[in-house]
Amino acid sequence: MGSLLVQEKDIIIPGEILAEGMDYLPGENTYRENDKIHARVLGLVTLSGRVVKVTPLSGPYVPMIGDKIIAKVVDITMSGWRLNTNTAYLALLNVKDATTRFVRKQEDLSQIIAIGEYVIVMIINVTSQRLIDASMREPGLQKIVGGRIIEINSQKVPRIIGKKGSMISLIKTHTGCEITVGQNGLIWIKGTPEGEHKAELAIKIIEERSHLSGLTEAMEKYLGETHDL
Amino acid sequence: MTYKKRLDGRAFNELRSMEAKVGVVPNACGSASFRMGKTWAIAAVYGPKEMIPRFLADPTTGVLRCHYNMMPFSGSGERIRPGSNRRSQEIALVMTKALEPVVDLSEFPNSVVDVYVELPQTDAGTRCAAISAASMALADAGIPMKDMVSSVAVGQVDGMVVADLNYNEEAYEEGAVSDIPVAMTHNTKAITLLQMDGEISKEDLLKALELAREVTEQIYELQKKALKEKFPK
Numbered sequence: 001m002g003s004l005l006v007q008e009k010d011i012i013i014p015g016e017i018l019a020e021g022m023d024y025l026p027g028e029n030t031y032r033e034n035d036k037i038h039a040r041v042l043g044l045v046t047l048s049g050r051v052v053k054v055t056p057l058s059g060p061y062v063p064m065i066g067d068k069i070i071a072k073v074v075d076i077t078m079s080g081w082r083l084n085t086n087t088a089y090l091a092l093l094n095v096k097d098a099t100t101r102f103v104r105k106q107e108d109l110s111q112i113i114a115i116g117e118y119v120i121v122m123i124i125n126v127t128s129q130r131l132i133d134a135s136m137r138e139p140g141l142q143k144i145v146g147g148r149i150i151e152i153n154s155q156k157v158p159r160i161i162g163k164k165g166s167m168i169s170l171i172k173t174h175t176g177c178e179i180t181v182g183q184n185g186l187i188w189i190k191g192t193p194e195g196e197h198k199a200e201l202a203i204k205i206i207e208e209r210s211h212l213s214g215l216t217e218a219m220e221k222y223l224g225e226t227h228d229l
Numbered sequence: 230m231t232y233k234k235r236l237d238g239r240a241f242n243e244l245r246s247m248e249a250k251v252g253v254v255p256n257a258c259g260s261a262s263f264r265m266g267k268t269w270a271i272a273a274v275y276g277p278k279e280m281i282p283r284f285l286a287d288p289t290t291g292v293l294r295c296h297y298n299m300m301p302f303s304g305s306g307e308r309i310r311p312g313s314n315r316r317s318q319e320i321a322l323v324m325t326k327a328l329e330p331v332v333d334l335s336e337f338p339n340s341v342v343d344v345y346v347e348l349p350q351t352d353a354g355t356r357c358a359a360i361s362a363a364s365m366a367l368a369d370a371g372i373p374m375k376d377m378v379s380s381v382a383v384g385q386v387d388g389m390v391v392a393d394l395n396y397n398e399e400a401y402e403e404g405a406v407s408d409i410p411v412a413m414t415h416n417t418k419a420i421t422l423l424q425m426d427g428e429i430s431k432e433d434l435l436k437a438l439e440l441a442r443e444v445t446e447q448i449y450e451l452q453k454k455a456l457k458e459k460f461p462k
Contacts, residue, residue, distance in 0.1 A: 011456075011457050011460050013368055013377060013452075013453050013456045013457070014331075014368050014373075014374035014375070014376060014377060015331070015374065015375060015376035015377050015414070015415055015416050016453075017416070029373070031375070033416075038375070038376075038416065040333070040373045040374065040375065041368075041371055041372075041373055041374070042368045042369065042371060042456060043371075056371050057371070057460065058258070058259065058369060058370060058371035059370065059371020059372065059373075060258070060276070060277050060337070060370075060371065060372075062336060087277070088276065088277045088278045088279050088280075088291075088337055088339065088340035088341075089279070089339075089340075090279075128338075129288060129338055129339065130337070130338060130339070153371075155371065211460045212462075
């Protein structure tokens, strides 16, 4: 007979036993040893049917194809740019994926995007050795001009965005800022200095309380109260 | 056999008062502080990040790299000369070996996870406090781990098998003393660190290891509590 030893939304630590017996299946961030299911990371228990998984509360970003990320240009090569993705790995942005216009052979690539600038890119390929190819040929992918960039833990990104973008649009309407959230945990905020500051504070609060439920309501209250900041 | 009562009045299996806290270094990816009596360790984890120097990178998996440092004022006698030395290098190595079996960095080839442990105050058992703190800090950093590692020193003081020796016991002069730092995983009770200083009989050694198995459980409970307390309901 199998039994579940934890409840949904419980905080569990690595190695903790989540379930015994064969009635449950190990999902993400868990592993089975003999007849027990153990957690692999610090996080919250999530149940979906018979599958037990763990939603991490912290941890590194793992690059995935299709992710929109914010990256910093750190080097320029013969055929493109090298980007710091806020992970252990650099991404390559090829000239042909960066711009639609014709770039001559001898052209100085730093005139298009200089070292130190930030770009919003999409990951189009990741190898087993974590070599990353990035592209800017999608709507909304561009070089970042103005505003500020803040960093949060990448595991908290889904909470910042909220269900169907509810949280992010809440912050946008209350602060009047344009906000772009990269899956790697970098966030670009652009608006008035006051608005940017307020949005930054709000995001930091969400990051801190991401393990609690009812966050959108709490933030609605918070943003409403300090409206004339 | 004259050592009947411990110098600080503890029971033979009693640990010093412990305190653990997670998230003490805000800029680190994960951090923890672990205090055991007068021994105090602060661990901070950074990474996974690009491995520098490049020749140390492993293309099949990420690498765990520990650093151990006693602060200049941390001892009870003379000032400790800052910088790396034979002892700190050895302890950094055994810490890495003690934590490696539970840490899974296969998702992060060519990268490194750095664990820095600083000791503001010491009174024996520093490598054990360092490992217990590092294990919590790694969990806090969200590094995939199969299990937690808890560490404690056991040993024998003039015929009495004891847990968690302090400096006065390690330096006991009226009889033979042995100090055996042990690190254990929680679920499998696998020993990931076992060193010894001094002398002990075979029977006492087995008794000491059984004692270690018993008392690391207390450390595990404290680590678990500290990690969960970071996220108040």
